[in-house]
Amino acid sequence: MADPAVEALIDALRCLPGVGQKSAQRMAFHLLQHDRPGAEKLALALQGAVADIGHCERCHTFSRAAVCDLCSDPARDQTLLCVVETPADQAALERTGSYKGLYFVLMGRLSPLDGIGVRDIGISALLQRAADGVVKEVILATNFNVEGETTAHVLGEALKQRGLKVTRLARGVPVGSELEYVDLGTIAHAFMDRR
């Protein structure tokens, strides 16, 4: 019933993850009624990103340059390579300020149920990257759920076969938490990995 250009906008907004018909409609009306400059800015940002953003050829994260800023930074420890699933995970680790090495971003994780196998997560690119002769230790920082653990296991085995030192982020009780409310699996791991 609405104007076709409004319908087209509502339809296009549904390509965003987690946005259904109602949310898309609300977003479209909000932009048209209250934030046309924001809509224009968003259109330009989308076009700019789609046109310019590729993947860093060393770590595979999103980057305009062939090699991203982090990979080109001589101050980073070139002997450490931290493997994460997504740029969001990488950003979370960077915010801690506690890691000074380099990254490899898988851009996914093993998930056989979704048809994502070993080839889809660029394992051969990782093996090639890790075998550059400079990297001494690969830190597996995939998520701590079933898919992430599986991914870490598969990658770990392949990397060890090539004689690389492989470590995994420590599992344990989160800082600030009370034991009473921590799940049993976490406490069991914290017991095993006590130091």
Place this chain on the structure above:
Amino acid sequence: MADPAVEALIDALRCLPGVGQKSAQRMAFHLLQHDRPGAEKLALALQGAVADIGHCERCHTFSRAAVCDLCSDPARDQTLLCVVETPADQAALERTGSYKGLYFVLMGRLSPLDGIGVRDIGISALLQRAADGVVKEVILATNFNVEGETTAHVLGEALKQRGLKVTRLARGVPVGSELEYVDLGTIAHAFMDRR
């Protein structure tokens, strides 16, 4: 830490209502990794809508044409004018198929706490529109919450002073709810029972 073009996209996505930093990041990464055609389509839809969409000069809804399709439709009953708050509300009423008159879309509602007064919701435009000599009945279909009821009351008084017949959707609609989310049967009954 991410590429400036990615950061710009994340920042621009935050202009969408209900989207914070985490959601924007998730949307940006999803578009770049899995749906670049969708991102391009969204950019074009945004630009098209911002450039072309104005307001219908008769009912004030979003429209590319000076007068929208619904207002130009000779099959609609020209003597009935239904006043709604938003195009989303209008769309909800239209989906019932139980109303054949015309609309006036306020594009807002009285909300003194948010600084939205009588002038901001185009009351004078409504009075002018309703006084065209053809409209015989004005049906107030603002939402059934505090602001909507207040708006209906203020509009109703002003319209009655000009000698127009004013009705309100029947209270078959559950009190406290918003039209956009009400089931169709309830809305159809409310049309029949208007008083």
